[in-house]
Amino acid sequence: MSTSRFAVLQLSGCAGCEVSLLNASEWIDQYRLMYMPLVVSAYDVPDVDILLISGGVRTDQDLHHLRTAVKKAGKVVAVGTCAISGGVANLGDRDEVRDLFLSQSSRRHVPRLLPRCQPVDAVVDIDLYLPGCPPTSELFMAALFDPEGFQASRSVCQECGRLKDKSIRPDKLVGFQQGKVQEGLCLINQGYLCVGSSTRGGCRAPCTRAGHPCVGCRGPSDFFIEKESKEWLGSIQKVFETMTDIPRDEIAQALVSPQFALFLFQFSDYAGGNRPLRHKEKVL
Amino acid sequence: MPTLIFPISRIEGHAQVVIDTHGDEVVSAHFQATEFRGFDYFVQGIPAEQMPVIVPRICGVCSTAHHVCSVKALESLYGVTPPPLARRIRELLLLGQLIQNQATSLFIFTMPDRMGTDSIFEPEVSASASRPGIAVQSLQVRKAGTDLISLAGGQFIHPVKAVVGGVTGGISNQATDEMRTKLNAILPVACELFDHYWQSSLEMAERIGTWGDDQPSHYIASTGKSCMNLDSDTICMLDENGKQVDCFSPAEFQQKLTFIESTYSYSDETLYKGEIMRANSLARINMSLRMGTPLADQYLDRFQTTFGKPAHAIMLFDLSRGIELVYALERAIEILSEPLDGEETSIPYTPRDGEGFGLVEAPRGPLIHHYSVENGLIKSAKFIIPTVHNMQAISRALKVAANRYVGNDQIDLELEKAVGRVVRAFDPCIACATH
Numbered sequence: 001m002s003t004s005r006f007a008v009l010q011l012s013g014c015a016g017c018e019v020s021l022l023n024a025s026e027w028i029d030q031y032r033l034m035y036m037p038l039v040v041s042a043y044d045v046p047d048v049d050i051l052l053i054s055g056g057v058r059t060d061q062d063l064h065h066l067r068t069a070v071k072k073a074g075k076v077v078a079v080g081t082c083a084i085s086g087g088v089a090n091l092g093d094r095d096e097v098r099d100l101f102l103s104q105s106s107r108r109h110v111p112r113l114l115p116r117c118q119p120v121d122a123v124v125d126i127d128l129y130l131p132g133c134p135p136t137s138e139l140f141m142a143a144l145f146d147p148e149g150f151q152a153s154r155s156v157c158q159e160c161g162r163l164k165d166k167s168i169r170p171d172k173l174v175g176f177q178q179g180k181v182q183e184g185l186c187l188i189n190q191g192y193l194c195v196g197s198s199t200r201g202g203c204r205a206p207c208t209r210a211g212h213p214c215v216g217c218r219g220p221s222d223f224f225i226e227k228e229s230k231e232w233l234g235s236i237q238k239v240f241e242t243m244t245d246i247p248r249d250e251i252a253q254a255l256v257s258p259q260f261a262l263f264l265f266q267f268s269d270y271a272g273g274n275r276p277l278r279h280k281e282k283v284l
Numbered sequence: 285m286p287t288l289i290f291p292i293s294r295i296e297g298h299a300q301v302v303i304d305t306h307g308d309e310v311v312s313a314h315f316q317a318t319e320f321r322g323f324d325y326f327v328q329g330i331p332a333e334q335m336p337v338i339v340p341r342i343c344g345v346c347s348t349a350h351h352v353c354s355v356k357a358l359e360s361l362y363g364v365t366p367p368p369l370a371r372r373i374r375e376l377l378l379l380g381q382l383i384q385n386q387a388t389s390l391f392i393f394t395m396p397d398r399m400g401t402d403s404i405f406e407p408e409v410s411a412s413a414s415r416p417g418i419a420v421q422s423l424q425v426r427k428a429g430t431d432l433i434s435l436a437g438g439q440f441i442h443p444v445k446a447v448v449g450g451v452t453g454g455i456s457n458q459a460t461d462e463m464r465t466k467l468n469a470i471l472p473v474a475c476e477l478f479d480h481y482w483q484s485s486l487e488m489a490e491r492i493g494t495w496g497d498d499q500p501s502h503y504i505a506s507t508g509k510s511c512m513n514l515d516s517d518t519i520c521m522l523d524e525n526g527k528q529v530d531c532f533s534p535a536e537f538q539q540k541l542t543f544i545e546s547t548y549s550y551s552d553e554t555l556y557k558g559e560i561m562r563a564n565s566l567a568r569i570n571m572s573l574r575m576g577t578p579l580a581d582q583y584l585d586r587f588q589t590t591f592g593k594p595a596h597a598i599m600l601f602d603l604s605r606g607i608e609l610v611y612a613l614e615r616a617i618e619i620l621s622e623p624l625d626g627e628e629t630s631i632p633y634t635p636r637d638g639e640g641f642g643l644v645e646a647p648r649g650p651l652i653h654h655y656s657v658e659n660g661l662i663k664s665a666k667f668i669i670p671t672v673h674n675m676q677a678i679s680r681a682l683k684v685a686a687n688r689y690v691g692n693d694q695i696d697l698e699l700e701k702a703v704g705r706v707v708r709a710f711d712p713c714i715a716c717a718t719h
Binding site for chain 2: 014041058134156181211
């Protein structure tokens with residue numbers, strides 16, 4: 001079998017996606033890594049079979065690199081929240097901090113900041129989306145080797161393993177920083193705002209297993225991915241109505257706070273941008 | 285006046301080196317951070333309790349350090365002290381971070397410089413007779429660190445288990461046993477790779493005729509004098525003779541350090557009383573009397589006998605990282621030999637407004653988070669990133685390297701390699717430095 005060639009284009013992000021990729025070694029014998037500035041000294045993206053793109057389009061340099069790189073690639077994969085939606089840097093587009101933020105663009109001799117942090121598909125066509133902050137190493141291997149054959153549950157909830165108890169109905173939300181988490185019991189029963197019930201599966205639920213509620217970094221499950229975000233948020237509300245006595249407003253307010261907004265809107269509109277519709281067949 | 289621009293790879297983040305020359309004179313050498321996301325700005329107005337989940341996104345390589353530091357900043361604000369078991373589990377997190385980072389810097393970022401290749405993943409490298417399988421083994425050592433973070437932190441990038449007042453839960457005896465077995469198996473692999481690295485470094489220093497000369501410098505670290513402490517509350521300064529000249533709490537950083545905003549970089553730069561300082565592995569090794577674990581202490585003795593104390597040559601940062609890798613594996617094995625499944629993993633607290641300062645020793649040096657909270661929301665947040673303390677030192681060392689290779693009528697092409705070696709020795713993290 002001939003060795004496939006792949007490259008990783010790093011735009012403005014945290015390198016967590018790259019680090020996750022490095023946590024697997026299965027690719028070494030079957031793929032030749034042609035470009036990935038984190039670990040390879042090469043100045044440009046050469047012709048490759050697969051191009052993985054991480055990070056959002058934040059600077060004019062990002063824009064240039066992105067446009068140049070996709071011309072060299074067979075298949076183009078957007079990996080991680082930043083590439084798909086702009087990610088955490090997108091929080092800089094909130095109205096209340098925009099002016100503060102853009103005052104930084106006055107620095108000279110460095111790549112200029114664009115007016116907004118953009119997802120990569122605002123600029124180029126994407127063949128496959130790999131959401132997650134970051135996607136797990138297993139998901140990276142699936143994207144490289146066999147996206148169609150990847151087996152996963154529909155939602156994080158189904159991968160979590162914590163048990164629901166109908167007799168426990170909390171009536172207010174517990175903060176994330178609450179220390180004690182009861183082992184084995186569903187986090188919603190314990191009053192945490194966990195959105196794993198409709199978040200896309202495939203990560204194997206590492207956060208909820210460790211006692212932290214799911215914040216939705218994998219985006220919505222197939223059922224909601226082609227719909228507006230209000231459908232997804234509505235379904236989360238329904239889960240809390242069924243399982244708890246927590247007031248609706250409290251949930252609604254918490255769902256749009258930055259920690260959630262960052263992830264819950266990655267496949268729909270956030271900060272006013274018009275996102276293209278992503279087909280579920282294109283999302284791993 | 286020719287300007288030479290070198291994009292830098294095999295570091296975390298986007299950066300380049302710009303050298304201005306005039307005849308055989310090196311006019312200036314600058315290390316430029318060329319990315320920016322703006323965490324200082326966009327965390328304003330965020331509920332304080334969300335910080336430990338949002339700020340690890342500053343950096344996927346250093347996310348564990350930010351996670352723990354953020355929790356410590358909130359604890360200092362709320363006046364909470366976590367129970368001993370939680371401190372143990374957090375130490376495991378920081379050790380896992382150190383293993384992952386030092387293995388990456390040694391074997392993936394800088395080993396190719398010693399082998400004369402672009403990457404450790406080149407098929408020719410893996411097939412080479414002198415060191416077969418080096419890529420896979422390097423990833424295995426690194427993964428021991430990430431597995432440890434996953435165990436103690438839930439997941440290894442952007443972990444979630446540290447919370448204000450402690451951690452979300454203990455670790456079962458079965459899980460500690462399995463991890464201890466895994467680390468015991470990886471320790472000899474790491475030592476053998478480090479021995480190979482040490483030998484390759486000797487050969488490289490011989491070939492290029494230097495260990496990276498630059499004048500002696502001040503050093504900054506928070507690990508203390510006796511055994512390494514990654515979770516302390518005090519930052520110390522050494523002068524260029526290795527004498528401890530200052531110790532201060534994270535709350536005093538503004539009085540002790542001068543911050544310079546530059547127009548050629550998205551990163552700030554710092555000075556200590558007008559002096560250039562260095563953070564990262566060599567600072568800690570120069571500060572430590574002992575590592576406190578058997579194999580690491582053997583390496584430390586060998587290092588200090590060979591290079592003296594304090595040691596100043598640039599590429600000794602790299603060797604120091606190897607000593608710390610061995611230390612972190614041994615220390616983690618020690619902690620995993622005690623029961624970690626106790627009940628008392630956190631204590632209750634009441635949130636309040638005010639100011640808080642968190643400190644941890646990240647792989648690149650002391651990391652400080654400084655939060656002001658009003659009505660439960662972040663009013664301002666400052667992230668004091670260790671790479672920023674190294675910025676001036678990197679530029680100065682680059683100028684020394686440039687002087688070595690810039691001649692009257694020609695520039696030695698070794699300069700490009702030298703520039704990479706100098707920057708990588710400091711292992712800067714640009715995503716963190718600019719955040």
